[in-house]
Amino acid sequence: MNESINLVKIHDYLWEIPKKGGMRVPGRVYATESMLKDIQKDKALEQVVNVAHLPGIQKYSIAMPDIHWGYGFPIGGVAAMDVEEGVISPGGVGYDINCGVRLMSTNLIEEEVRPKLRELVSELFYRVPSGVGSSGKIKLSKNDYKDLIKKGAKWAVEQGWGEAQDLERIEDYGTFPGANYDTISQKAFERGSDELGTLGSGNHFLEVDIVDEIKDLQVADDFGLFKDQVCVMIHCGSRGFGHQICTDYIDRMLSYMRREEINLPDKQLACAHIKSKEGRDYLSAFAAAVNYAWANRQIIMSFARESFYRIFKIGPRDLGGHLVYDISHNIAKFEEHKVNGEMKKVCVHRKGATRAFPKGHPLVPEIYRNVGQPVFIPGDMGRASFVLVGTEAALDETFGTSCHGAGRMLSRNEAVRRGKNRDLFSELERRGIILIARGKRTVLEEMPEAYKYVEDVCDVVHNAQIAKKVARLRPIGVVKG
DNA sequence: ATGTTC
Numbered sequence: 126m127n128e129s130i131n132l133v134k135i136h137d138y139l140w141e142i143p144k145k146g147g148m149r150v151p152g153r154v155y156a157t158e159s160m161l162k163d164i165q166k167d168k169a170l171e172q173v174v175n176v177a178h179l180p181g182i183q184k185y186s187i188a189m190p191d192i193h194w195g196y197g198f199p200i201g202g203v204a205a206m207d208v209e210e211g212v213i214s215p216g217g218v219g220y221d222i223n224c225g226v227r228l229m230s231t232n233l234i235e236e237e238v239r240p241k242l243r244e245l246v247s248e249l250f251y252r253v254p255s256g257v258g259s260s261g262k263i264k265l266s267k268n269d270y271k272d273l274i275k276k277g278a279k280w281a282v283e284q285g286w287g288e289a290q291d292l293e294r295i296e297d298y299g300t301f302p303g304a305n306y307d308t309i310s311q312k313a314f315e316r317g318s319d320e321l322g323t324l325g326s327g328n329h330f331l332e333v334d335i336v337d338e339i340k341d342l343q344v345a346d347d348f349g350l351f352k353d354q355v356c357v358m359i360h361c362g363s364r365g366f367g368h369q370i371c372t373d374y375i376d377r378m379l380s381y382m383r384r385e386e387i388n389l390p391d392k393q394l395a396c397a398h399i400k401s402k403e404g405r406d407y408l409s410a411f412a413a414a415v416n417y418a419w420a421n422r423q424i425i426m427s428f429a430r431e432s433f434y435r436i437f438k439i440g441p442r443d444l445g446g447h448l449v450y451d452i453s454h455n456i457a458k459f460e461e462h463k464v465n466g467e468m469k470k471v472c473v474h475r476k477g478a479t480r481a482f483p484k485g486h487p488l489v490p491e492i493y494r495n496v497g498q499p500v501f502i503p504g505d506m507g508r509a510s511f512v513l514v515g516t517e518a519a520l521d522e523t524f525g526t527s528c529h530g531a532g533r534m535l536s537r538n539e540a541v542r543r544g545k546n547r548d549l550f551s552e553l554e555r556r557g558i559i560l561i562a563r564g565k566r567t568v569l570e571e572m573p574e575a576y577k578y579v580e581d582v583c584d585v586v587h588n589a590q591i592a593k594k595v596a597r598l599r600p601i602g603v604v605k606g
Numbered sequence: 607a608t609g610t611t612c
Contacts (some may be wrong), residue, residue, distance in 0.1 A: 135612075139609085198608090219607070220607045220608065221607040221608080222607095257608065257609075258609050258610090259610085325608085326607080326608080326610075327608080328607080330608080362607070363607095364608085365608065365609070367607085368608050369608090371607090371608095372608090372612095455607085515608055
């Protein structure tokens with residue numbers, strides 16, 4: 126418990142940790158009072174306080190309602206740094222650089238898919254390798270890499286996985302600027318060389334979902350969503366490539382901090398000034414991993430389309446198979462935000478947090494400029510996931526950010542311990558959900574009871590108005606690592 | 607998250 130951390134109520138869904146000691150800004154936590162009790166069970170709020178010590182941090186060290194303990198920064202944390210004096214921290218992005226979620230809509234409805242659901246999920250499981258260390262059929266040469274790390278999803282489309290219009294529905298059109306081949310270790314290249322088009326493990330998944338309830342008819346329609354529609358949700362990141370880049374740069378930044386005599390409450394806050402050589406090199410390698418993750422999700426979506434074509438013997442026109450949007454929830458971005466009444470350029474770290482820009486914002490892709498940015502909040506494999514839309518209040522209060530998931534409630538070990546006599550596969554099947562997974566342990570770690578109910582988390586961001594609910598999805602087919 | 611403890 127963190128009795129020593131004082132929480133001052135701002136309103137029913139927002140609490141402030143007053144500035145104290147070496148904190149440069151206060152902390153702010155979006156949660157209900159009852160959620161705070163769970164949040165206080167681990168060291169996540171201490172991490173919010175620690176992050177508030179970082180050089181150049183602006184306004185607040187922010188925590189979303191799905192916050193939990195992470196490496197250095199909490200997962201569900203947001204921190205914006207001044208670009209002149211501030212720092213970039215690999216732990217503020219996460220080990221899985223550009224982990225994120227994309228949603229693909231289809232023209233199909235549940236009753237059309239049900240009769241062949243098991244075949245479909247088997248096909249998806251076959252085409253998209255999953256599990257730790259899973260490798261795919263795509264082998265990346267040095268020249269492939271050079272092109273891929275600069276172009277991201279655009280590279281994947283050029284190679285034939287998907288179409289140009291997909292790129293209009295990805296943050297930054299699927300290409301992150303600034304990648305530099307020379308800032309990346311050989312080890313990172315090796316680890317990533319056969320992992321493109323693979324899902325990975327842990328909380329990553331590929332799901333067939335049904336649009337179960339529409340919460341905002343107009344916005345749902347603008348996103349191309351309707352009741353009973355079949356969708357595909359993909360959650361994964363940059364695999365061993367991004368992981369190795371994070372590892373490499375935490376190491377380099379620890380020596381930078383010793384050299385520059387930067388003292389922080391936790392070694393895991395390893396960071397370097399954005400303008401330093403170490404900071405710039407990290408950003409160049411990080412950009413490459415961002416692009417790798419976008420290419421990865423692009424390729425997996427393309428495999429999903431092919432699975433539908435084969436199982437239902439239909440073509441692209443009948444499937445629909447439109448990308449709704451692709452969100453990044455482990456990323457740092459240079460954006461303009463209002464600080465003390467003036468617009469300034471900051472580097473926003475979003476770790477387990479989703480950008481949620483309102484309509485009219487120039488960084489929202491043109492097709493959604495008059496609607497607002499889609500926000501996806503995946504829940505657990507047995508209950509629900511949500512589609513929301515970004516708001517003006519998010520831009521004012523949270524650097525345009527909302528939460529990213531249900532938030533873990535049980536540790537992985539505790540979930541496995543409690544679930545060891547259960548058969549999640551048949552339990553889910555009785556509820557109409559086909560689950561195919563590579564490892565039984567991962568399934569127990571990820572069982573529904575290990576997570577908060579996602580709608581409770583969505584209610585916080587909805588009521589705090591930092592995103593607005595659009596639709597609820599429910600899973601009918603799940604592929605796990 | 608992760609060649610699941612370089």
